Amino acid sequence: MSEDMPMPMPMPMDHMAMMHMTFFWGKDVVMLFDDWPNGKLGMYILALVFVFVLAVIVEFLSGPTTIKTGAYTTVSGLAEQALVYGIRTALAYLLMLSVMSYNLGVFIAVVFGHAIGFILVKHRGDLKATNDDAE
Template identity: 40%
Template sequence: QNMDMPAMRMAFFWGHRVQVLFSNWPGDRDGVGMYVLCVLVAAVLAALVEVLSAASRGLSRRSRGSNALGALLMTGIHAVKMGLSYLVMLAVMSFNGGVFLAVLAGHAAGFLLSREGMIGPAATRDDVPTNGALPPSEPKP
């Protein structure tokens, strides 16, 4: 058994002594300041995921045709969004309550900013379905 590997928690806990994403980050020796930075980074990453989702939806609406450059841009945005999503998921898997709440707040803030047009154009009513269904399709001529 390797004694250098920290034990993985299987339930939420509170406290600033946690390992999130990287070895020794935020770390025990750096105190609460590094934990606060860690929580802020998790919140910003979650907000960025929401902003990139809104940007992706906006680009897909604007480029209905087969534009190779638009498709490449949307693919790049999707790849970055998915990478950030997995980092956020791994941060939550630290099972730290503060990180979890920060991620929820980040997702909410990113959704609000992109939905209200504070970042980019405002979303229309049909952009985000309320019941999980697909948005209505455009009528055929």
């Protein structure tokens, strides 16, 4: 290195200890924001509930939609679907980033959230199909 170029500053050890590259158990995880859930059990449980609910919401937003016929309703229906798709994609990326914390609790909460959301959306679709058949 030349004398004019400054040496890169090493990352402090406290941050390096929190970066996992393999799955691990425990409440000492950082996900989405610095110092969250901050190693506190209550905040960790809240974080697990948060990603679980987020995964359920993603599944609800991926449910089937219909567009009514007509020029204006078709355009507004497509715009509405594009907005919902964008929101669903943004939430799915937040979930992906949460899972990238490599915490098994977060991973399991996200997978169960997607599974429960899928079951609820599928059940709602089956109920709607049954009601449509009865009419």
